[in-house]
Amino acid sequence: MKIGIHPLTADPSAAWRELSQRQKVIKITAKIPTTPAPVNKLRVVCMSDTHSLTPFIKFDVPEGDVFIHAGDFTKCGSLEEVVEFNNWIGCLPHKHKLVIAGNHELSFDPTFTHPFSTNAAGDRHKHTGTSVIDDIPTLGMSRDTLAEAIKTKNIREHLTNCIYLEDSEIIIDGIKIYGTPWQPEFCKWAFNVPRGEPCLSKWTLIPSDTDILVTHTPPVGHGDLCCSGVRAGCVELLTTVQNRVQPKYHVFGHVHEGYGISSDGKIIFINASTCDLNYLPNNLPIVFDITLPADRTKS
Numbered sequence: 001m002k003i004g005i006h007p008l009t010a011d012p013s014a015a016w017r018e019l020s021q022r023q024k025v026i027k028i029t030a031k032i033p034t035t036p037a038p039v040n041k042l043r044v045v046c047m048s049d050t051h052s053l054t055p056f057i058k059f060d061v062p063e064g065d066v067f068i069h070a071g072d073f074t075k076c077g078s079l080e081e082v083v084e085f086n087n088w089i090g091c092l093p094h095k096h097k098l099v100i101a102g103n104h105e106l107s108f109d110p111t112f113t114h115p116f117s118t119n120a121a122g123d124r125h126k127h128t129g130t131s132v133i134d135d136i137p138t139l140g141m142s143r144d145t146l147a148e149a150i151k152t153k154n155i156r157e158h159l160t161n162c163i164y165l166e167d168s169e170i171i172i173d174g175i176k177i178y179g180t181p182w183q184p185e186f187c188k189w190a191f192n193v194p195r196g197e198p199c200l201s202k203w204t205l206i207p208s209d210t211d212i213l214v215t216h217t218p219p220v221g222h223g224d225l226c227c228s229g230v231r232a233g234c235v236e237l238l239t240t241v242q243n244r245v246q247p248k249y250h251v252f253g254h255v256h257e258g259y260g261i262s263s264d265g266k267i268i269f270i271n272a273s274t275c276d277l278n279y280l281p282n283n284l285p286i287v288f289d290i291t292l293p294a295d296r297t298k299s
Contacts, residue, residue, distance in 0.1 A: 001244045003203070003236060009196045012184075012220045012231040019238070023221060028261040028268070032062050032287050039297060041289040042066055042175055044212065045094065046272035048253025051104065052081045053281045054088045057274070062287050065298065066172060067094035069162075070253040070272055071102025071181055071216035077190070078107070078149040082158045090161030096172050097162035100179040102216040102254060103189035106146065107155040108166075108181070112190045165214065167205050174296035178210045183217030183254060184234050191216065195234065203240040211290065213247040216254050223258035223271030241267060248290060259283045 008015035037043035045062050048070035061067075069089070074081035089097055101108040156164055163170060165179025181191040182202040193199050206213060217234050218224035219241055224233030232255050241250055242264065253273040262269045268288070274281045292298070 003200060003239050003244060005196050005200065006235045006239065009235045012195075012224070012233055012235055013229075015235045016221045016231050016233075019235075020221060024263075024265045025221060026263045026265065028263055030261055030286065030288070032284065033289070037065065037289050041291050042173060042298065043287065043289050044068060044249075046070065046251050046270055046286045046288075047274045048072065048216075048251075048271075049102070049256055049273040049275045050085075050281060051075050051275050051279060052084065053275060053279070054085065057281045059284055061092055062285055063093050064287060065094065066096045066098065066177075067092055067162075068177075068212075068214055068251055068272075069097075069099045070214050070251050071100045072104045072253060073099065073102075074104055076107075076146050076149045077101075077105040077152070077155065078145060079152050079155065079158065081149075082107070082155055086159050086161050096170075098165055098170065098177060098179060098214065099159060099162045100165050100214055100216060101181040101191060103181075103183060103186055103191055105181070106190045107149050107152040109190035112150065167202070169207060169210070173298055174293040175211045175290055176207065176209055177212040177214065178206055179214040180206065181216050183215075184232070186232070196236070199234050200236040200240070203234075203237055206240065206245050208245055210245050210247045211249070213241065213245060213250045215250070215252045218252045218255055218258060218271055219250065219269070222250075222262045222264075222269035223252065223260060224255050225258055226255060227257050227277055249288060261286060 043064035044066045045064040046068045049072040073085045169178040184195045185192045219238035220233035220235045249268045251270045256273045257277045258271040259273045272286045
């Protein structure tokens with residue numbers, strides 16, 4: 001099915017007011033399971049937006065078969081932060097650990113440009129426009145820290161204790177999981193693309209037989225309502241998910257105050273942001289079981 005560009009795509013709040021007239025949004029409350037998953041189901045544990053604050057997490061990460069982190073596992077993608085996250089995720093008991101990047105993983109985006117580093121890596125560090133330093137809180141990071149993070153080469157090689165997905169997929173016991181880090185432009189951070197056709201070009205890459213979709217950005221209308229009352233989700237992502245891909249689950253983060261679970265009656269949408277609006281890692285992981293294909297059992 002060909003997905004078009006919504007005429008109000010540049011204003012997701014207005015687009016949702018129009019779309020919501022024909023949409024269901026069912027809020028779901030789910031508790032962390034206390035019994036093991038059945039043999040015919042994968043247990044999936046979801047977190048996102050931990051922002052290098054895992055040492056301050058006060059809860060235990062539930063056990064499961066698959067652990068998913070939907071991006072923003074650092075403050076800026078510095079080598080020290082990535083190594084610390086890799087050590088933390090390496091201690092988790094899950095057999096399969098999947099990670100995507102978010103807008104804070106500056107060093108993971110080779111297209112990222114920034115005004116504080118202009119000579120080490122050529123065009124990558126040429127930038128015009130508003131500085132991210134001036135746009136949003138830097139979580140205590142200095143300009144030198146940001147510049148050093150961007151210069152880090154081969155950063156993905158330091159994620160040795162998980163599988164990093166970037167516009168790519170993995171099949172686990174017959175369940176296809178696809179991960180992508182892109183999101184509509186947000187203060188000129190990493191993996192930003194303009195709304196409309198540029199965003200849609202990223203969503204076009206998502207296989208139509210995906211069972212679990214992992215994005216950093218939410219779709220419009222689900223887990224994307226900011227404290228300001230503005231919606232930050234992507235209109236074309238919602239259209240793609242509902243009309244073409246139709247995964248069983250869509251996991252994301254990015255909008256901390258959007259934490260929680262909702263459904264349109266067919267797809268389960270999960271905003272798994274661990275940090276709350278105040279950047280405190282207070283939100284519990286979200287856990288679900290997905291049924292394996294009839295001819296498959298857990299490996």
